[in-house]
Amino acid sequence: MRAGSGGHSTRPMTASEPWLHWHDRLHRQLLQTPTLLPQGTTLLLALSGGQDSMALLGLLRDLQKHHHWTLQLWHGDHGWHPGSAAVADALAQWCDQQALPLRVSRSTAAITGSEAAARAWRYSELSQTAQQLNEAGAAGACTVLTAHTASDRAETLLMQLSRGTDLAGLGSLRQSRPLQANSSHGPRLVRPLLDFTRDETAAICQDLHLPVWHDPSNSDLRIERNRIRQEVLPVLESLHAGCSRRMAWLSERISQVHDSQNALVDLSLRGLQSAGNGLQRPPLQALAADPRRLLLQRWLQQQGVQPLNARQLEELSRAIGPQQPPGERHLAGGQRFHWCRNWVQLDHRG
Numbered sequence: 001m002r003a004g005s006g007g008h009s010t011r012p013m014t015a016s017e018p019w020l021h022w023h024d025r026l027h028r029q030l031l032q033t034p035t036l037l038p039q040g041t042t043l044l045l046a047l048s049g050g051q052d053s054m055a056l057l058g059l060l061r062d063l064q065k066h067h068h069w070t071l072q073l074w075h076g077d078h079g080w081h082p083g084s085a086a087v088a089d090a091l092a093q094w095c096d097q098q099a100l101p102l103r104v105s106r107s108t109a110a111i112t113g114s115e116a117a118a119r120a121w122r123y124s125e126l127s128q129t130a131q132q133l134n135e136a137g138a139a140g141a142c143t144v145l146t147a148h149t150a151s152d153r154a155e156t157l158l159m160q161l162s163r164g165t166d167l168a169g170l171g172s173l174r175q176s177r178p179l180q181a182n183s184s185h186g187p188r189l190v191r192p193l194l195d196f197t198r199d200e201t202a203a204i205c206q207d208l209h210l211p212v213w214h215d216p217s218n219s220d221l222r223i224e225r226n227r228i229r230q231e232v233l234p235v236l237e238s239l240h241a242g243c244s245r246r247m248a249w250l251s252e253r254i255s256q257v258h259d260s261q262n263a264l265v266d267l268s269l270r271g272l273q274s275a276g277n278g279l280q281r282p283p284l285q286a287l288a289a290d291p292r293r294l295l296l297q298r299w300l301q302q303q304g305v306q307p308l309n310a311r312q313l314e315e316l317s318r319a320i321g322p323q324q325p326p327g328e329r330h331l332a333g334g335q336r337f338h339w340c341r342n343w344v345q346l347d348h349r350g
């Protein structure tokens with residue numbers, strides 16, 4: 001779909017300020033989920049200079065006054081190739097001309113040598129920047145934004161499927177999560193563009209006349225994601241047009257199923273818990289193997305036990321199941337997991 005189409009608008013268009021259907025689409029989405037990017041807060045956008053984050057910047061810049069956000073931008077120069085400093089400089093110059101506040105952090109290939117190391121560095125820098133903005137009295141708690149799209153989500157789903165994963169893995173790349181995974185402290189990470197495909201972010205950049213800086217590492221076919229993007233998805237799209245978006249929706253539904261499952265498991269666990277830190281064993285024994293394993297896995301996670309692999313979990317679940325004698329196992333983190341006729345318990349070291 002191109003600019004100008006798109007049916008009824010939630011806001012009238014004025015001569016001085018174009019209101020395209022792209023604005024309308026994101027605006028409507030944000031009105032439907034007002035807790036995602038609350039009005040009056042500070043948004044810290046991770047801006048790579050590529051088409052996805054430039055498209056998100058263009059839309060947020062134009063929607064800013066309707067949602068009363070304060071927009072802050074951050075760019076990480078990974079130091080991966082000789083031109084990366086030039087990209088950072090050009091981006092800084094463009095932001096300056098647009099009166100957009102950009103901060104730049106610079107790294108070297110020694111620190112950000114792999115994809116995973118680069119992501120860890122970016123998230124740590126973003127976390128520190130958000131903290132500095134909060135300390136400097138930023139409006140509302142600062143939320144970090146990345147421009148992941150439906151296309152990224154489809155690629156992630158395919159990679160997870162191929163490597164082997166569970167429900168949590170299939171539903172990954174969520175719309176909102178703590179920036180530092182597994183920590184409820186620190187800023188939230190929000191991905192507002194998960195409903196838009198990469199073709200659409202290219203069209204947004206064109207329609208909003210936004211510059212785009214291409215990252216040469218995106219064409220490096222030694223990187224798994226790039227091969228999925230350039231070799232696998234085009235074949236699937238030619239067989240079943242629109243499959244990337246459908247895969248992204250499926251991933252979203254799986255994440256919702258996973259959240260619902262966790263909520264129901266937590267409810268069941270509350271019914272099984274004793275005054276101490278144990279679980280009643282007879283109701284667990286009466287369950288089929290799958291739900292017993294699910295309850296045990298969640299309970300161990302809540303108790304801070306290091307994740308067990310599928311085989312270890314299966315073995316523990318069978319050991320506390322029907323017709324099995326009392327016993328114990330010593331777990332990797334030093335805890336003792338033990339069970340008698342009526343209880344399953346965990347002793348923490350020291």
Ligand SMILES: Nc1ncnc2c1ncn2[C@@H]1O[C@H](COP(=O)(O)OP(=O)(O)OP(=O)(O)O)[C@@H](O)[C@H]1O
Binds near residue numbers: 119122147148
């Ligand atoms: N150098 C950078 N500076 C600032 N933000 C960046 C940079 N690189 C990526 N980002 C942010 O991360 C988003 C996703 O980029 P990309 O897909 O390259 O990351 P990734 O490493 O694959 O992350 P993930 O594995 O979480 O998908 C971008 O849209 C942008 O918001």
